Amino acid sequence: MAKRGVHIALIYTMVGVGYIVASDYLLAELTHSMPVLVVLQAGIVKGLIFMVLSGLLFGYFLSRGEQKLAESRTQTMSLFESHPDPMWVVCESSETILDVNPAALALFEYTAEQFNNLRVADLSPKDQDGESQSRYINVAADVVTNNAIRKYQSATGKVIWASVRTSKITYNGQPAHLITGNDITTLIESWSDYRFADPTILKALQQLQLVADSIQDGYVFLDNSLVITSANQMFTSKSGLTIEDVVGTSLTEACQWLDTYALVNTVKATRETGLSGTLEAKHTSENEWFRIVVYPNSDGFTVFVRDITAEKSSEQRLRIEHERLMALISNTDSIIFTVDREQRLTLFNHKFAEAVFQDRPYPPMLGEYPQTLPLLSSILETWDEAVRIALKGQACTFEVQLHARSGQGRYKLMRLAPLVIETQIVGVGVVMQDIHDLRTSLERLRHTNAILSDIAQISSHQLRGPLSSIMTLLHLIDVDKISDQETKEVLQQLADISTDVDAILHQLVQKAQAIDA
Amino acid sequence: MREIWIVDDDKVFHYVFKRYLRELGVSSPVREFTNASEFLEACARNGAIPAIVLLDLNMPGVDGWKVLDQLQTQGSKPWSAPIFIITSSIDPADVTRARACPLVKQVLTKPIALQTFAKALAEIKLN
CATH class of the missing domain: 3.30.450.20 (PAS domain)
Incomplete structure (x- = not known):
């Protein structure tokens, strides 16, 4: 536009100078023999002609510029009004809505008059204070952001997910933000509805979904304010809520049995160290144990919640068994x-x-x-x-x-x-x-046995040798041939005594052998 | 006529066996040893083989067990004369061990009656 203005001014200057030079030369040629009064009158006419021509020319260009501006405004408004994406303008200082297009009105289910009376925080879900919306706008004040996803609420309370872009503009002479939102509620709420997605992204999403579905733990994504931005079914089923219920709430709200102090400390530690943090918590009313593992990331935190009730139960059983074992081995x-x-x-x-x-x-x-x-x-x-x-x-x-x-x-x-x-x-x-005492007793017993064996040996050989000689000699005596009755009786008694002693020795040896056995 | 060797430290049995042999009509000469060492020396020196050996087990010094061991392990010529063990031991283990020796013909436990002695020698041709 500025370039065109320069062109007009240049043309006007050149034409003006040419007119003045040419008209002065022509006037001098025509009036050099005429009276002075005529010459003055001709000069006045020439000036008047210049003024009229200039006025006509300015009027033409002005009229044409206004016509162009009106056309441009109409086109811009038409673009804003007819744009399929919801758009609205927010005052930078007061955060009030300055303008809105019909697509946004349709999305948020407000009339234009209602919408223009809203503040930006009024678009947030009713359980949020709108602070996050303001913060978002301030962060995006000087740049156009790329596909940030925000959660809104319509006039009828319907949750709206939108991918929004914000750019800084001047609206009616005051700093403002033009916000363009793309409704992705359907995509967010139903990953199975892939109508809007690119096939490559769809495949990636399907694979990602498979991975996510295969995770047996519950997991949630938290922003830096510990507000849940996403969760899986496993997590919500554990807490008895729906994904819509938990998204936008804090983790401690979704899991009220969780010790807020312990969670905050863990999160703080993970943020400071950049490493994951773990805590275990008991859902007292359900008598269930959970292990919560927090991983920090650039947008906030990823939190895995694993049911470890069975693990804790077996741990408890093991502890009891260990105590029993210790009691047993200590007694x-x-x-x-x-x-x-x-x-x-x-x-x-x-x-x-x-x-x-x-x-x-x-x-x-x-x-x-x-x-x-x-x-x-x-x-x-x-x-x-x-x-x-x-x-x-x-x-x-x-x-x-x-x-x-x-x-x-x-x-x-x-x-x-x-x-x-x-x-x-x-x-x-x-x-x-x-076995010290046992071994000592055993050694004493062995010693005793050795003595008994010696006795048996003596009985068997040393003592029985002479006895068997006597008995053999007695065999040689034919008692019937002895006439002396007394001698006969003595010999018979000797034979009997020898037999008795031999029987005793037999018993001794047998008993000694029983001990050895 | 081959000899009958008696190896026993108790001389009473030398007398008893000589008398039994006489009563049984055995005329073979009897050679007496009162200790086993003399017996082993005689075996080694003469190389003579007796008809039978009456060997006592329990003797001072070299006992009957050692005699049996030595006869089994001696040089080139194996011992061929039957050995009758004459023992006063009533330990069954002694009897079992003696019977297990291949050189032993029979084990006789003292006191030995004439009939027992005669029965033991019945299978042996002595005259």
């Missing part, structure tokens, strides 16, 4: 402990702790290597051999003598057995039974 005189494959201590009973405590002023610790303890220092070779066998899957038993620093060595029966979980050997269980 014994044997030393019991377990080690993992790297021979680190994973479990031990009171007796083990007592034994370790005799050698040093502090108790054993989980993760410690038992072979470094003074308790096992005297049996290291046996220990290594036993662990090697047990880790191959075989139970084994060794008799060892443990030397406590504060006392005498005591005999223990050390049994090692592999610890197997789902066919994998994960460690070794060790039971050390005190």
Whole structure:
């Protein structure tokens, strides 16, 4: 437009100068022999002609400019009015609506008069204060934003999702924002309705949806104000709400059982560190446990909510079983402990702790290597051999003598057995039974048995040898040939006594053999 | 005529066996050993093989068990004379062990009556 004005001014100047020069020359040629009065009158006529021509020319251009401006305004208004996308103009300072097109009126279900009396915050859902709308406009004051998605509410309360663009304009001489919105409610609310999407985007969306559907956890997207901007069915089904219910609310509103303080602290920590944060919370009334994992991102946070009730339940069962096991292994005189494959201590009973405590002023610790303890220092070779066998899957038993620093060595029966979980050997269980007293008694018994065996040996050979000689000699005497009655009786008694003594020796040997057996 | 060897530290049995042999009409010469070492020396020195050996198990020094071991493991010529174990032991384990030895013909437990002795020697041709 400015360029055209310059052209007009240039043409006007050149034509004006040409007229003045040409008319002055022609007037001088025609009036050089005429009286002065005529010359003056001719000059006045020439000036009047110039004025008339200039007035006509200005009037023409002015009229044409106004006509063009009117045409342009009509076209702009026509474009604004007939544009299929909803458009409205917002005053930058007062945030009141200055103008609106019929597409926006149709979308928001207001009349033009009603719409023009609204503030921008009135377009937000009734449960929001409109602050986010204002913030959005202020952020977008100097630039045109790309496809930001906002949530609105129509006059009849219908939720509207729109992809909006904002640009800074001057409207009736005051700074304002022109907002163009594209209604994407259908797309947002029903991902199955793909009528509006590009095939490539559709495919990507389908794949994304498959991934999202395969996630067994509930998840929500939060903006930086912890307001839910999106959620999946799994999340809403857990909270007994619909997606429409939860979007636009805060996470603590959607999950009222959640400890706000703990959640805020976790979110704060994730924002500061850039790392994910985890907290566990119990839905007391439902008696359910959830693990909440928060991932920070550039737009806010992604929060996964996993139902860990079963996990907690089995954890509780395991804890009870562990307590029972500890009660069982602690209520014994044997030393019991377990080690993992790297021979680190994973479990031990009171007796083990007592034994370790005799050698040093502090108790054993989980993760410690038992072979470094003074308790096992005297049996290291046996220990290594036993662990090697047990880790191959075989139970084994060794008799060892443990030397406590504060006392005498005591005999223990050390049994090692592999610890197997789902066919994998994960460690070794060790039971050390005190057999010191038993072993001492056994040694005494063995000594006694040896003496008894000696007695049996003496009875069988040393004593019975002479006896059998006497008995054999008695066989040689033919008693019938002896005439002396008294001698006959004496010999007979000797034979009887020898037989009795032999019977006693037989009994002695039999009893000694029974002991040996 | 081959000899009958008696190996026993108890001389009473030397007397008893000689008398039994006489009563049974056995005229074979009897050679007596009161300890096993003498017996083994005689075996090694002469190379003579007796008709039978009456061997006591329980003797001081080298006992009857060692004699049996040595006779089984001796050099080139295997022992062929039947051995009768004469023992005062009433330990069944001794009897079982002695019977297991291939050189032993029979085990007789003291005191030994004439009839028992005669029955044991019945299978052996001594005269």
